[in-house]
Amino acid sequence: MLDGMDAETARKSWLSLLAKADEGHVAELLDAIEGVPSFTWLRPPEIGSVMVRGRVGGSGEPFNLGEMTVTRCSLKIPSGEIGHGYVQGRNKDDARAAALTDALMQTAKADDLRNHVLAPLQQQATRQKTARAAKAAATKVDFFTLVRGED
Amino acid sequence: MYVAVKGGERAIDNAHAWLAEERRGDTDVTELTVAQIREQLSLAVNRVMAEGSLFDPDLAALAIKQSRGDLIEAIFLIRAYRTTLPRFGATAPVDTGTMACERRISATFKDLPGGQVLGPTFDYTHRLLDFQLAANGEVPEAPMAEANLEATPHVTEFLNREGLIEETTNSDADPKDLTREPLELPAERALRLQALTRSDEGFALGMAYSTQRGYARNHAFVGELRIGTVAVEMDIPELGFAIDIGEVTLTECETVNQFHGSKSEPPQFTRGYGLVFGQSERKSISMALIDRALRWEELGEDNVGAPAQDAEFVLYHGDNVQATGFLEHIKLPHYVDFQSELELIRKLRTEAMDSQEAAE
Structure with a gap:
């Protein structure tokens, strides 16, 4: 079992991954898992916004940049674990799937989910990020200096 | 003084119906999907998100479709929608x-x-119209190099x-x-x-x-x-x-x-x-x-x-x-305001003409 700090870091990392997943992806992966329990809502999915902040000059005092949409929910599975889902956008089913994954990650099914939900999500995120970074890299300027002609 | 005037409902309903029809345009031409706007008019979507002050590309694309491409109208729709959302909080400043x-x-x-x-970037394009785009050309995949992560x-x-x-002065004060x-x-x-x-x-x-x-x-x-x-x-x-x-x-x-x-x-x-x-x-x-x-x-x-x-x-x-909002409100009915202006100018003219006659 992980101790407090490691457990927090691990949970932070999977919740962050779930929040940014493509629409419908978590639910699709979770559907393929066997023995996903029923649950009761502690807070049914709710669409809202958060105010995104920036910093003056990139590093100075905070300022309000504008809002983004977020959907959140909380649920409880029969074995007692509570899952929280926070996802970008307005998809209530994505929030449900994220919260259910969060709850199950605290149970004996954690390994199963790590391999079959979180790992594919991470691969997908890395693939997308790398593809865009590779296209950006191809547009990097290689300066070369021409031999000056006057001497 | 406010005077309630009725009678515009039917005209307004019919205007809305015609607006919807005009928005759709010629039905022989395929209808735009929100996803097409999001993916292919992405800089318009970005502008609506920035000025609508809400980051949600799907909503911005929907607003552009609904507003027939009038971006200020789309921004207005996004601002109005935003006010209906409960706010969950504020984020940490982005790094x-x-x-x-x-x-x-x-x-x-x-x-x-x-x-x-x-x-x-558009920076190094020649700003010549590309007629291939009108002919529905396939786009080759952009070249890749080793990614720097x-x-x-x-x-x-x-x-x-x-x-x-x-x-810069660093602080964490709530703005x-x-x-x-x-x-x-x-x-x-x-x-x-x-x-x-x-x-x-x-x-x-x-x-x-x-x-x-x-x-x-x-x-x-x-x-x-x-x-x-x-x-x-x-x-x-x-x-x-x-x-x-x-x-x-x-x-x-x-x-x-x-x-x-x-x-x-x-x-x-x-x-x-x-x-x-x-x-x-x-x-x-x-x-x-x-x-x-x-x-x-x-x-x-x-x-x-x-x-x-x-x-x-x-x-x-x-x-x-x-x-x-303020600019366009002046086209909405101001019948009573204008009526009082009319009364005033008629009165001033009468007085002016009377005094002119008296002088002659």
């Missing part, structure tokens, strides 16, 4: 130093760590190291929010930046251009312009720690401006700052130039009476939803 840069250029340093990355340092960091540029309380003057820099980032792009461009043409010129160089995605992190009370709740695309512009020095401080470059939702390069540069012009007082510069130095002028006239 643009960790941005996954898709474009990153500097006009001040040729060889800088991380390099000049052009990204998907390291964070790209900010250009101002190099200048900071030598003390050549002013430092004022003009969506929660009316914008009042004097407005501190954080509040001005909030107003500028959601201001009309055309207005911001005009204001910024005026500083370049000499109305409070501040000699701006684009120290750095970067476009890319950053993670958005927020404290979640029920968890007791912060998680990433999403990712947004941002355009950041840092300008390096004319020196500023005093008896106690050696000369230093000063800075202007722009940060805007989406790929919004023109807006971001404009914002940085205006930000710098509005700092005249703090930097001990003269007020030369230029519009871009006047915070009230800039901040109170840059919001296109406010502006269009």
